[in-house]
Amino acid sequence: MIEKLISFSLRNRFMVLLVAIVLFGWGIHSVRTSKVDAIPDLSENQVIVFTEWMGRSPQIMEDQITYPLVTNLQGIPMEKYVRANSMFGMSFIYIIFEDNVDIYWARSRVLERLSSAINLLPAGVSPQLGPDGTGVGHILWYTLDAPGMDLGEQRAVQDWYVKFALQNVSGVSEIASFGGFQKEYEVTLDPNKLNYYGLSVAQVINTIRTNNNEAGGRKFELSDIGYIIKTTGYIKSIGELENLPVKTSQTIPVKLSDVGTVQLSGGNRLGIFDVNGEGEAVGGIVVMRYGENADAVITNVKAKMTEVAKGLPKGMKFNIMYDRSGLIEESINSIKRTLIEEMIVVSLIVIVFLFHWRSALSIIIQIPITLAASFILLNAFDISSNIMSLTGIALAIGVIVDNGIIMAENSYKHLATRQAELNKEKQLIKNKETRYVE
Structure with missing residues (x-):
């Protein structure tokens, strides 16, 4: 031969x-x-299911969330095994598939099972799929350098402007925000005042929920002009929240400020993000989509950052903390x-x-x-x-x-x-x- x-x-x-x-x-x-990267991707072919039910202990999460989902997600075609982890208020389930299985086919099969598994969970609990990235998908970390700006305002800029802009870059699976705190209205009720006015915590919560909403009406025409009727009821300040009537006692409205105090604060945090011991910072992690070219994605993200930086508040700029392109x-x-x-x-x-x-x-x-x-x-x-x-x-x-x-x-x-x-x-x-x- x-x-x-x-x-x-x-x-x-x-x-x-x-x-x-x-x-x-x-x-x-x-x-x-050819796809260019520093290290090979040796991670398992997995789909992550994340479920949040805040305030519940790990044992409750295990019994009412993790166990029903794990038993329902077993037996998917081309599945190797299922791992799970329960912690305070959160449940993580890792479905590992064979290496030759297409990751998006696997995600669609998991979604099919989740559609029927939701009926087994407590009311209001909705499991979600994790990002379509791998264990080595963290290709770039950045922070927002804004001296003198409140951490809550920085986090708002990150969540409502920067994150949405960078997620549109081809090859990016997710922009994971970290640091700072998310602004929220905090209502502290006085149990003695609630007892005096004959109110319950559930009534106060229902009042706040129903008054923080918008409703639409119908369209009517007047002098050949069409008008759309709607009501605007979203709470925009602490004063609006304090003046909400919770109950009427002898023709006198009982306001929310009469039974408690309202203040602007941040959500509970499990930790902080500190940069070089100089203080807290707000930023994000760019997670690359499965099978993408890391070098090309980083280049596109940096180009998008240059464009996004033009719309940042005065004095704010990007500070890249980790960049795999150098490696x-x-x-x-x-x-x-x-x-x-x-x-x-x-x-x-x-x-x-x-x-x-x-x-x-x-x-x-x-x-x-x-x-x-x-x-x-x-x-x-x-x-x-x-x-x-x-x-x-x-x-x-x-x-x-x-x-x-x-x-x-x-x-x-x-x-x-x-x-x-x-x-x-x-x-x-x-x-x-x-x-x-x-």
Whole structure:
């Protein structure tokens, strides 16, 4: 088989050269379109289900949330196993699928099961799918540098402006906000006053909920002009909340301020985000979508940040805390430098040992063609160009030229043997001619 292949290649040199050129061109295209990252993604193929039920103990979360969901999510096609974790007010369920399963197919199957599992949960509890990112999807961290601005205002800018803008970048799965606090109205009720007015906590909560709403009416026409009727009832200040009538006692309205106090505060926090010991900060984490090009996504996010920065409040700017693009660039440049050095060293060694420029050239040409063709396989198997895959290519350079050296040496050996046989035949013929002349 090998002899036939060699014979075919020798008889069809132009075709072999054409195939090599096509492979090299295809490989160069694959190099340019290859996904670039610093580290390989070795995380499991998983879907996360997150359920929040604040104020409940871990045991209640385990009994009423985690256990019903886990039992319902088992048995999904191509599923390996299910892991779960219950904590105060939160439940996390990790559904692990086979490695060859498409992540979005897996997410759709989990959603099908969740649609029926909701009936098993307490009223008002709604499980949600986690982001379609991986364990190494945190590609960029940033903070908002705004000296003198309240942390609540910074968090509002992050949640209602920056987050929505950056989520539109292609390849971004989620922008996870952190730091600061989310503004909220806090009502502190006096139990003695509630008892005096004959009110319950449920009545006060219902009053606040029903008065913080908008309602729509109908459309009517007057003088060929259409008017839309609606009521605007969203609470916009502490004063509006304090003046809410909770009850009417002897034609006198009992306001919310009569039974408690209202103040603006932040939600309960489990921790703070501190930057270099200089104080708290507000920012976000850019989570990359599964299977995306990390280098391209980071570049697009930075470009979007430049655009978003124009709309930030005066004095506020982005401060990038972690950027994987630096690690990616250093890793790729290091491997590239190693590849170039190895190619030069191997080429010199081949030239010195063979001492025949045509044979050395035929071997050296194999290196760039083989390296370029290897990226075709990387893209075919959806493997990114990272420090591990490129290191493997660097280690294989020696193996690449081995075949050419062996073939060249074997050819020299056979040619030398053949030449010796020809010389021997010529010598015999010459001896015969000499005898004939004598």
